[in-house]
Amino acid sequence: MFSGKTEELIRRLTRARIARQRVEIFKPALDTRYHTDDVVSHNQNSIRSTPVQSPSEILLLAGGSTDVVGIDEAQFFDESLVEVCRQLANQGTRVIVAGLDMDYLGRPFGPMPALLATAEFVTKVHAVCVCCGELAAYSYRIAASESQILLGETDAYEARCRPCFLAGEAAHTHRAEAGQRTAH
Numbered sequence: 001m002f003s004g005k006t007e008e009l010i011r012r013l014t015r016a017r018i019a020r021q022r023v024e025i026f027k028p029a030l031d032t033r034y035h036t037d038d039v040v041s042h043n044q045n046s047i048r049s050t051p052v053q054s055p056s057e058i059l060l061l062a063g064g065s066t067d068v069v070g071i072d073e074a075q076f077f078d079e080s081l082v083e084v085c086r087q088l089a090n091q092g093t094r095v096i097v098a099g100l101d102m103d104y105l106g107r108p109f110g111p112m113p114a115l116l117a118t119a120e121f122v123t124k125v126h127a128v129c130v131c132c133g134e135l136a137a138y139s140y141r142i143a144a145s146e147s148q149i150l151l152g153e154t155d156a157y158e159a160r161c162r163p164c165f166l167a168g169e170a171a172h173t174h175r176a177e178a179g180q181r182t183a184h
């Protein structure tokens with residue numbers, strides 16, 4: 001979230017294109033925040049992509065003829081993405097995956113932990129904490145929802161460092177308890 005991971009994905013895929021490699025980009029069909037068929041980053045640099053319902057579609061569509069497969073918003077795919085990436089990599093395809101490592105509660109998100117473990121290279125890009133300006137690794141949810149998947153960028157989340165994330169969680173718990181007391 002706001003960390004530039006999609007920009008970094010686009011940067012790497014653009015370089016592969018310049019090197020005349022065959023590049024395919026996929027993203028989960030549920031991530032339709034901007035356009036259905038573009039990977040769009042927050043700074044409006046975009047690159048054409050194919051929305052897919054499930055990771056198995058990536059195998060079918062990328063076939064044997066693709067040099068580089070890019071996958072954006074990987075946290076929204078199910079665990080089968082790990083096996084799909086393994087198969088692609090085993091057959092010689094370069095696989096570049098971008099995704100959020102943690103959800104709004106700081107829990108490992110979807111297939112990301114297994115992807116982090118099995119990747120040859122991992123780059124963690126960080127946002128800037130909106131509270132104090134330190135490096136931010138957490139997505140603090142402002143919106144009141146308990147669902148793990150809540151789409152929306154600017155109004156539902158803010159980037160926070162660990163201390164500011166924890167302070168927000170503590171304030172939230174405090175407010176919830178106060179609310180329960182008034183409800184009784």
Ligand SMILES: [Zn+2]
Pocket residue numbers: 129130131132133134160161162163164165
């Ligand atoms: Zn902070």
